[in-house]
Amino acid sequence: MKEISGGVCAPKGFMAGGVRAGIKASSPKKDLALIYSQERCNAAALFTTNRVKAACVQVTQEHIAAGKIRAIIANSGNANACTGQAGMDAAHRMAQLAADALSISPAETAVASTGVIGVPLPVSVIENSIGALKDSLRSDEQGHVDALEAIMTTDTRKKEIAVGVTIGGKTARIGAMAKGSGMIHPNMATMLCFLTTDAAVTSEALDSALRRAAGRSFNRLTIDGDTSTNDMALIMANGEAGNQPLTVESGDYNIFCEALDYVCTALARSMARDGEGATKLVTVTVLGASCEKDAETMAKSICSSSLVKAALFGSDANWGRILCAIGYSGVEFAPEKIDVSFISRAGEIKVCKDGGPVPFSEEKARLILLEDEVEILVRLQEGSGEASVFGCDLTYDYVKINGDYRS
């Protein structure tokens, strides 16, 4: 497996584009994206677990369940959530507009939105821009970058990746773009992730691979403890690589799964690093828990703690807050058998042994925590369960972004 360029356009047969439709009337930024496959694709998707689901989530759920997909139309600047029947009508209309422009069926079109909740989606501006959006489709560098820019909101970094792998003797590719920098917890909130592949994969195998990859990446990501109304991770497989279609029993299925894990984990880490206001990418790893689920629960509790996150912002080796967060995670364990270390490029330091203080250099700890990638390593003695969770620090800018900006 190797990383390649091209994002969602890296796999054969995919085009992408993006334009400024004017959904956020006052913004000069692109806000409408399109991804298109020349061939009909098997597709799988995961959606927000929020009881309040945006209209686009409901429409895309229907379309994925109904069968093959050929296009994704996505807007930023408006979530089309809490918008009632008018919102459902608008989401269906978006699918229809894209389908008409591409001469495909609306049921083959997925719809995604992100932005402010509770404001009617101005579907007429999408209608006015649908021709330009279709014309923006490219299979080259420009296409995937335009599409990616059009789904960004408070994101400060472009999050995309592509990899090439050999499956059944054929070269296949997976490409992906994502947006998301706040409200990400615990299940890929305000996250949009669109994945493309030219591998031939059955719908069932695609669904299984996506669930596995998301479970180890997007679902282990926490920015601020909020879970949005609009999350969606969607993968389209058009089979143009020409391999024998992968099923869950195929010998090379695991190669595909590992490539998808790699892609999703890289995007999850990008999102954590780009957490709203974040200055640090924080990885919390728990080793020696009773089981993987316990390790994940404990790691999420640490990584979600406002006090731990504020201490990391201050580069303060305040390990007591870490023990405290493990203590209220709901998992049973022996507090007197916990070790805690901090790790970064600047080194590694143990700050807690057997649940109690251990002498350490505050100066060295501070140097380690001043880095922009920090890992908290917690070792228990309960069993062999382990998990890593991704997050970020809590900063003045998080408050500023979310106090000032109606997103």
Add this chain to the structure above:
Amino acid sequence: MKEISGGVCAPKGFMAGGVRAGIKASSPKKDLALIYSQERCNAAALFTTNRVKAACVQVTQEHIAAGKIRAIIANSGNANACTGQAGMDAAHRMAQLAADALSISPAETAVASTGVIGVPLPVSVIENSIGALKDSLRSDEQGHVDALEAIMTTDTRKKEIAVGVTIGGKTARIGAMAKGSGMIHPNMATMLCFLTTDAAVTSEALDSALRRAAGRSFNRLTIDGDTSTNDMALIMANGEAGNQPLTVESGDYNIFCEALDYVCTALARSMARDGEGATKLVTVTVLGASCEKDAETMAKSICSSSLVKAALFGSDANWGRILCAIGYSGVEFAPEKIDVSFISRAGEIKVCKDGGPVPFSEEKARLILLEDEVEILVRLQEGSGEASVFGCDLTYDYVKINGDYRS
């Protein structure tokens, strides 16, 4: 029932005091408190649900279980948590020192600590100050204020209250002091609350009344989603009011319970208002839920949302975030049957009706949200369950306090 002065010294037969022992070597503030009853008291207490419990919590649990209590010794500046056997020895030593000074039994002495986790408690400085601490005991204004000041950490306001009630024809009093301004969620975290009463109440009735009152006050308080290792709410009843001892069957038991509810709710509101860095006291009320538990769960989800809290700091009527937080609360409900209003001294405004947008004046909403006490009112149509939860906004200063201060 009426409010009276005197805090924990308002009930007959109680004295209190506080001194600077030097537990935080660099701070000029008081850090050691004592509350003492001339008579032996029935007592009840609630403790942190964190699996990691400070040594003082474990010692006080034993002493409460063993029988009557006559004194509480409490320090700030060091939590004596995650400190191993040395910490347990230190907590026992604190009880012994207070008991010796007061000529009572160590088992009659409760111990409480608050402050940084994982640093050995310098028990020798407590030993050096125990004489001065005993000498500081007063039944007047100075005593309860000294004691209160000695348990404050990042608190910016003094939190105390006392009320007088008539029970069985006798005048009885309840007094209380509390500290806590961060890590308060969902079960009275980093909160110390010491309550005194001269009513005669059986231990069983006292325990029942305290659980009821805490369930409606301290356990409906959320500052930052963290639950500390050291929480304690402890009530001592010395019977000096001379009433027939109250049992849960007594006719006047409910009068006592209501007075205790009032005291605890007032302190919970004070703590929410004094949440670390807070500029606003936020009350979230949910009406029309299926049951009280669902109402409480939804209200806590809203009141804990970093996005809702940041929007309140910015006085932004961002009701979509409120629906979003209800949506991920885990409670089942019909999203299309939710109304949301904001209420403050400046008026009331409905911002969401039937789960969707309703036209409203942004200017009026902003004026309402600029007040320092704001209520979010959510109405569902599921049933008659209702609950109010107390919290605060998320501000730059929260980050500053917790990024800079090792607490």
